[in-house]
Amino acid sequence: MSVSQQPAQKLQQVDAWRLAKQGAVRELLLNPALLPRLAEFDITLSEPLNCSLHYRQNEGGEARLTAGFEGKMSVQCQHCLEPVALNIDSVSEFALLADDDSDTPEGLEPAICGRDGLNLQALIEDELLLLVPQSPTHPVGECEAPKPQNVVDDELLQPDEKPNPFAALAALKQQGKGSGSETD
Numbered sequence: 001m002s003v004s005q006q007p008a009q010k011l012q013q014v015d016a017w018r019l020a021k022q023g024a025v026r027e028l029l030l031n032p033a034l035l036p037r038l039a040e041f042d043i044t045l046s047e048p049l050n051c052s053l054h055y056r057q058n059e060g061g062e063a064r065l066t067a068g069f070e071g072k073m074s075v076q077c078q079h080c081l082e083p084v085a086l087n088i089d090s091v092s093e094f095a096l097l098a099d100d101d102s103d104t105p106e107g108l109e110p111a112i113c114g115r116d117g118l119n120l121q122a123l124i125e126d127e128l129l130l131l132v133p134q135s136p137t138h139p140v141g142e143c144e145a146p147k148p149q150n151v152v153d154d155e156l157l158q159p160d161e162k163p164n165p166f167a168a169l170a171a172l173k174q175q176g177k178g179s180g181s182e183t184d
């Protein structure tokens with residue numbers, strides 16, 4: 001495709017119905033900061049995300065959106081708890097729907113485009129979240145689970161088990177009061 005890519009400044013609500021009528025193609029280069037919800041799931045985009053959006057109408061005049069994503073993300077390995085890199089390379093087919101109540105045609109994902117337009121940010125974030133495996137790990141044998149942290153735990157417990165020297169001193173001073181101090 002020869003459409004030039006420009007870094008998007010922000011993701012706006014778009015009139016997807018109009019874009020579908022036009023058969024519009026949008027190539028976006030998305031800075032990770034534009035997709036803040038990913039961070040809530042410990043997902044980091046390691047590089048700007050290539051996003052290709054093709055709006056169109058099918059033979060029946062129904063609005064469709066083909067969305068392609070390419071990039072790299074980093075998630076926490078569920079084995080060693082270190083970051084693991086995942087390639088993003090996917091294409092999804094959406095049916096534009098006026099509201100939640102509309103039926104989604106089989107084989108397509110719903111893209112709700114109501115009065116406020118289509119929320120591209122939510123759509124893209126949802127798609128990327130779907131791409132993350134349930135339990136991402138490094139390839140088998142390439143990482144080790146962290147060692148048990150018993151030693152550290154013992155050290156952390158100790159201060160609570162030992163009497164606080166300052167508390168003991170305060171108790172001693174308290175005892176001394178009222179019994180009459182002969183050194184004064």
Ligand SMILES: [Zn+2]
Nearest residue numbers: 077080138143
């Ligand atoms: Zn790992």
